Amino acid sequence: MITVEKIIEPNKNGRTHPFTVLCNDGLEYVIKMKNDFTNTHKVEFNELIAYRLAKLMNLSIPTAKIVCLSQSIIDSDANLSGIQAVSGPCFASELRRGTTALTRDLFNAAKNLNEIPSMFLFDEIILNDDRWSNWGNLFYDVNSSRILLIDHSDIFINGQIWTSYELNSYQCLPPTTVSLDGRNYEIAKDYVKGPAPFESIGKVINSLSDNQINNLFKDIPIEWQKNEEDVSTEDIIECKKFVLFQLRNYPSILNEIHKYFPSWKGGK
Template identity: 30%
Template sequence: MTVYATEYIRDVEEGEMYAQLFRCNDGNIYVVKVMSNPRGRRALFNELVSYQLGGLLNLPIAKGQIIVFSKDIFNDPYLLDEMGIQEGPHFGSLFIKNASSFSLDKLPFCENISMLPEMIVFDHWITNFDRWSEPQNLLVVGKEQYKLVLIDHAHAFNGPDWTIGSLIYWTKNTDIIWGGIYQEFVPFIDNEDPFALALKKLEAITNEEIAAAFGKNLPSEWQVSKEEVKTLLFHLILRKKMIRKMMADLKDYFPIWSSSNR
């Protein structure tokens, strides 16, 4: 089913991509990032592919969807011109009610806190340097019993300005991703081998599953070539083999883990 935007609701206050809320013909509301966003069309590609890759790991990631704008379907076609939104495919994440940016005081009450290692492994796999310092990229959903949900992957693959050359560089690079938000996770996941399950899940993903995550009908309007898609696929396949080494380099941040093998 093609999902069409039908009604503008409001702007989203946070974020550098000027996302906006739209109601769509499937009855849902989406946080939509349009092709004319300041970070470019490749950011939309990053969002869609990251959503699909996160699904391979069963991560709690906000549903991603290609959102099509058409003046024949949108309730106020003149508004699209005023907002500078062209017809065609854009990217939307399902709007989640009762959601707020990550905060440490709610973390102990999150029912899926055991997935924190998998989130860290995922960010290393897709080279997402954004979440460790940006609390708005990790939502806490709920009122009393909370759930963590990942959003915003425009900066995957070391940012929306990636090229074939940069992918080749980052395929070989094993720099760790670490910062304040990840540090707050440590007391909740530190043990003798905190990333064992997360690594096992990632390594179980087949190359065919990774390829399928790109989909067959990536919008040509997003201006990512077949050669670039092929390079990114090989980048992810090869980088998956290097994640275990990267996680081992995090050991000094985990007191129990680092002391267990001494």
């Protein structure tokens, strides 16, 4: 496993108190770990499942890995030790250069505007209500000129404190959805247009096998599952069932969110 070699700095933004670090593979990452502000490993679990699902749906997202944060590194940094950071495997997203302050000009300059409809559907599948109203959860990458999905700590509606019971209750029709509003939404909704903006992502979802969905939940670090307040076996089982339910019923989700997109013409 890749290990954290050096703490560069704490990130100024983020309720989960992420840190920028240098790892022994020579790359810089933004890492998230259990600490006094998160109180649970569900932060890392949420990030990992969302990342794997985004990759499965062919969405643009920074490369992520699980890296090891040692106790000696924590002890050497007052900021980390001050928030009682927990050592062991943590979620790490490759540091990219760019901005979260997206403007219409940056949207227009992006090379992956065709992904915008898929990004909206992705957030409905994982019940992420913290993207389109939050300035910090979309990122314009200057090197690739692409809009990237970032920060998935607060998915499944209740973010760090969701329960398996809640995920079970969301498996219903008509489907549970999250509202789409906010400044980023007001810009991005204009790129959901024409008679079939979700056709391509629909084909991707329809091609996914149950085995591919099961693989989203493989190799979850055992350290994230040790305590009752973290990720239980029941949580993992119910989360898998929920994601599979959402993917199987994505047409119903599209029916529910059609009203948010005035430029989406034609049938649902």
